[in-house]
Amino acid sequence: MPIPQPNLYPPFNIVRLSHVEFVATDLAASRAFYVDTLGLQVTDEDSGTIYLRGLEERGHHCVILKKGPAAAVNALSLKVYSEEDLDKAAVWFETRGNPVEWVDRPYQGRTLRVHDNFGTPLEFYFRMDRLPPIHQQYKLYHGVKPLRIDHFNCFTPDVDASVAFYNSIGFRVTEYTEDDESKKLWAAWLHRKGGVHDIAFTNGVGPRLHHTAFWVPTPLNIIDLLDLMSTTGYLKNIERGPGRHGISNAFFLYVLDPDGHRIEIYCSDYQTVDPDLEPIKWDLKDPQRQTLWGAPAPRSWFEHGSVFAGTKTDEPLLKAQPIIAP
Template identity: 75%
Template sequence: MSVPAPNLYPPFNVVRLSHTCLNVSDLDTSRAFYTDTLGLQVTDEEGDRVYLRAMEERGHHCVILQKSDRPGTVEVMGFKVWDEDDLDRAETYFRERGQPTEWVERPYQGRTLLTRDNIGIPLEFYHKMDRLPPIHQQYALYRGVKPLRIDHFNCFSPDVDASVAFYNDFGFRVSEYTEDEESGHLWAAWMHRKGGVHDMAFTNGRGPRMHHVAFWVPTPLNIIDLLDLMATTGFVKNIERGPGRHGISNAFFLYILDPDGHRIEIYCSDYQTLDPDHEPIKWDLKDPQRQTLWGAAAPKSWFEHGSNFVGQETTEAVLKATPIVAP
């Protein structure tokens, strides 16, 4: 399947990814990890939830930690739209495609539409979120890896071709993709709205599941500092992959696991994709530099481990091709 041409006039206008809600087993433990180790800032705590933002963000939160009897699962992935009318257009769009839609109340957000995509990923869309004073120049607050903003989601999809077609239809554009040469099908794809390499990516595998949520940091040296911190504060086993530089996206990266197994990517130095006629870059599945520019393959866990979405059944991937896997 070829990558679809970008839809430059989508039925509603998504600005960017915004936030996610992660279910955790121990709120104090998770709070400490996300604030002291990663360096996110607490914006509020109420009952069984902690709200967090990164240093450059003005919106109230990019991560919600929620104490749950289903730790290691994900409640929802959130996106911001351009204006209020886009919410009504989004409701029509998803209803016409047979997906459930519901207007839900969310603290610190305005009117919010809850729905799901074609493979069952729970999505919510909003226009307004409470705005907070800027803190990006309050350098005394910087801790951990010094996260600046949420950057992207990556999800396992059992049918990457179908996921790309669905998101392309409402305006997500492909920046890079991996194709299985034998079948001609997509094994992975990176799709964006905000002008980076991706807001949402899809990886072939049992799904839907969240593969990771990523945070942008200032420099690769911040990633090195995080590794030293994790190695000396009891989290050495939570370091899964990296540091390294991706071939895809050109980003410097590190993958770690939080206390409940949610995978987090620490990420910097990818490139802009602002031009609407930006041409996507194609990679072969067996190219050793697609995963890591320096040629190092990813571990087996990177292709198998993920976080389930609450209430969503998973199915095995249609495409059985496999990339290079580290021994």
């Protein structure tokens, strides 16, 4: 089955993924992880919330840590091209019977809260407070030197359905894994901003967030982070890597934050701005799609994810359709 094509003239214009809001059970522990260890920069904080940005980002936040009783993800947020696109988005979701909500978010302009076809909470905005550039204040660089948020990766109970939904709002598939027997998608990577993905979907108990990725300058920064984490009490937070993904060709490392939210450190994928870029198909039986160098991922990597607050995860589906050992 040919991979579905995106809507080339989508109903509203999404620029890129923007930020994630995590519920963290212990803000001090989360701060030690994200700020002192990974090297994200604090842009604001109080007793209940910490706002973070990467070193090349000028928007106010790419991560919001919100104190709460249980680990969860409050929303995946995306930036649109203009105020007008917010209104178009609201109409589009309403027309499809999807409830929309205008919410107040500090440091942001008008923000539209909706849910995707499986209940993933999405928030769209155009305007966010802009901060002065710090990418040449090199004394601030430490940890893994995270430059910017790169993508989300989500578990979904039906990858074909998720891809169809995101295609319809303009996301383009760059790479995908297909099960040659069932002809169903096993996983897919979709972008808006010109990299391999802004969001990816993998077959599993969902909707859940598999990981959030940050872009770093070179593989050596990832090696530095491994050295740092393994000698500062974070050895058990290292889950998988370092390695080269077959899919995306990126150099990667997966680590877990103190609440178990999975973070990917990522660099070296490729430019995808051409509208006629052909998606790359991978065989579900090809182990190199996950790690070009052949090392398998640990079992936890296929099973563990973060739930979205207020969204029911499709456990029954899981039971009906057991996860194939990938």
